[in-house]
Amino acid sequence: MKGFFRALYEVIGLPQPPSETPVYRDVIFPNIGLLNLGITLALLVLFYLVINRWMRVATFSRPSHWSILLVLNAVIAFIIVIAQVNGQNVVEHSYMYWLALLNAIYAALFFFLFSLVFRKLSVNASTTPF
Template sequence: MKSFFRALYEVIGLPQPSSETPVYREVIFPNIGLLNIGITLALLVLFYLVINRYMRVATFSRPRHWALFLGLNALIAFVIVIAQASGQNVESHSYIYWLALLNAIYAALFFFVFSLIFRKLSVNASTTPF
């Protein structure tokens, strides 16, 4: 699993400064990857199953509502990286912000892909996002 997240997050280059590379590879990359997927799935369950299936809030099934959850997911993913980096006491560097941006992009991509699966489980939002 660590090698999967390492390959996923080292697309933008090796962690900087190089003395911090083991901390990124062993702790930060797996943590942010698993949190990213977990939070994405939780938001999808909230949007498709809780709000649009069990609560049947017909007015909250439009594409703009889906985009709101997508943006919230990306924002949470961005903040997670900064929190993980500060929690591991790594040196502040611009790499952290590039990693946070990449994680937000991955979160949006995961949200979109998993939406194609979860939308079939919803009553009101079965056609959201398209």
């Protein structure tokens, strides 16, 4: 898993300053990657299964509602990186914010891709986001 997340997050370059690279590779990348996937899946379960299948809230099944959760997922993913980096006592650098932005983009991408699977499980939102 570390190798997968390392390849995913080092797209923007190696962590700066270089002395922090092992902390990013061994701790931060796997943590934010797993949290990103977990929170994305939790929000999708909430939207498609809890709200739009079991509760059958037909008024919360529009693409605008889906977009709200997509943006919320991206914001949470951004905040997770800042919290993880600060929790590891890594030197604050611009790389941290670029990593947070990249993680937010990945969160939105994962949310969209997993939506294509989860929407089939919903009663009211089976056509959302399309």
